[in-house]
Amino acid sequence: MAKTSSPKNPRPVLGFLGGGTMAEALIRGLSASREFSLQVSDKIKERLVHLNSHYRVKITEDNLELVQSSQVIILAVKPPVVPAVLSEIKTVFRDKLLISIAAGIPVNRLKSVLGKNSRVIRVMPNNPAMVGAGVTAVYADPSVRREDLELTAGIFRTVGLTAFIESEKLMNAVTGLSGSGPAFIYIVAEALSDAGVKLGLSRPLSDLLSSRTILGAGRMLEETRKHPAELKNQVTSPGGTTIAGIEVLEARGLRSALIEAVAAAARRSQELETAGEKTVKIKS
Numbered sequence: 001m002a003k004t005s006s007p008k009n010p011r012p013v014l015g016f017l018g019g020g021t022m023a024e025a026l027i028r029g030l031s032a033s034r035e036f037s038l039q040v041s042d043k044i045k046e047r048l049v050h051l052n053s054h055y056r057v058k059i060t061e062d063n064l065e066l067v068q069s070s071q072v073i074i075l076a077v078k079p080p081v082v083p084a085v086l087s088e089i090k091t092v093f094r095d096k097l098l099i100s101i102a103a104g105i106p107v108n109r110l111k112s113v114l115g116k117n118s119r120v121i122r123v124m125p126n127n128p129a130m131v132g133a134g135v136t137a138v139y140a141d142p143s144v145r146r147e148d149l150e151l152t153a154g155i156f157r158t159v160g161l162t163a164f165i166e167s168e169k170l171m172n173a174v175t176g177l178s179g180s181g182p183a184f185i186y187i188v189a190e191a192l193s194d195a196g197v198k199l200g201l202s203r204p205l206s207d208l209l210s211s212r213t214i215l216g217a218g219r220m221l222e223e224t225r226k227h228p229a230e231l232k233n234q235v236t237s238p239g240g241t242t243i244a245g246i247e248v249l250e251a252r253g254l255r256s257a258l259i260e261a262v263a264a265a266a267r268r269s270q271e272l273e274t275a276g277e278k279t280v281k282i283k284s
């Protein structure tokens with residue numbers, strides 16, 4: 001529920017380090033909820049002007065100023081930039097809460113710069129957060145306070161659902177499934193639309209039928225809570241059209257292609273994490 005601020009009880013200040021695509025998705029969700037006072041720093045002035053004019057967030061080009069004046073910091077720069085940004089802010093970070101959305105950077109690597117007792121939470125949101133339909137995995141080591149976890153979940157609930165994971169190792173699987181998964185589904189959408197065009201439908205109509213079919217199937221899964229196999233069986237009549245199509249999907253290996261695609265993405269996530277450990281030395 002939206003809280004109102006008063007001079008006695010001001011809203012907590014949430015600062016974004018980096019004002020790119022994912023930061024904007026969160027700022028959009030959070031500015032509607034009005035629970036936090038929002039501010040953002042970025043190296044690109046045009047980005048800051050854009051964010052200020054659309055969401056009325058406070059802006060600065062100075063990362064240190066942002067950290068000093070925020071209680072909670074969301075690390076939203078690209079992974080290769082993280083070491084430099086952490087080195088820059090470490091002297092003013094102190095006892096603040098850092099929530100990192102940077103892919104492939106483990107909590108202990110962040111803590112190795114900010115201090116071993118620092119409050120750090122790692123999350124992995126995904127691309128549909130941009131329309132409020134994301135899913136975000138949240139990981140924190142056992143030292144993290146319950147209220148910090150609840151606050152983090154509250155932040156990411158403004159752009160979709162949240163799920164806690166108990167082991168950081170699972171972040172690679174999350175990255176393969178919900179992180180890379182939207183791209184896999186966009187390919188399915190494109191292919192379905194191409195099929196419609198091949199069969200004589202116009203491109204706009206094919207695009208509409210394809211995207212609404214995917215959206216509708218997703219909503220059926222979520223709202224009925226039925227197993228996908230049960231929903232599939234409901235639309236597969238004996239000797240009918242759907243089973244003829246399913247036979248082709250099975251023969252062409254759609255299931256194993258998707259399983260292997262998610263596994264390959266997870267493997268790549270692990271490789272990048274390991275490569276980061278070897279090549280990116282964070283100065284402490």
Ligand SMILES: NC(=O)c1ccc[n+]([C@@H]2O[C@H](COP(=O)([O-])OP(=O)(O)OC[C@H]3O[C@@H](n4cnc5c(N)ncnc54)[C@H](OP(=O)(O)O)[C@@H]3O)[C@@H](O)[C@H]2O)c1
Pocket residue numbers: 017018019020021022023041042043044047063075076077078079081084085101102103124125126127179
């Ligand atoms: N987009 C997604 O779907 C998604 C999903 C899950 C996780 N993530 C994670 O979210 C993080 C941000 O991704 P994104 O897609 O939002 O990237 P992005 O659009 O490139 O945003 C990063 C922003 O930070 C700015 N920046 C670079 N160096 C900076 C510095 N030293 N201080 C302050 N700002 C700086 C960038 O400016 P320049 O362009 O000049 O570098 C850019 O505007 C990444 O770590 C990524 O792994 C993204």
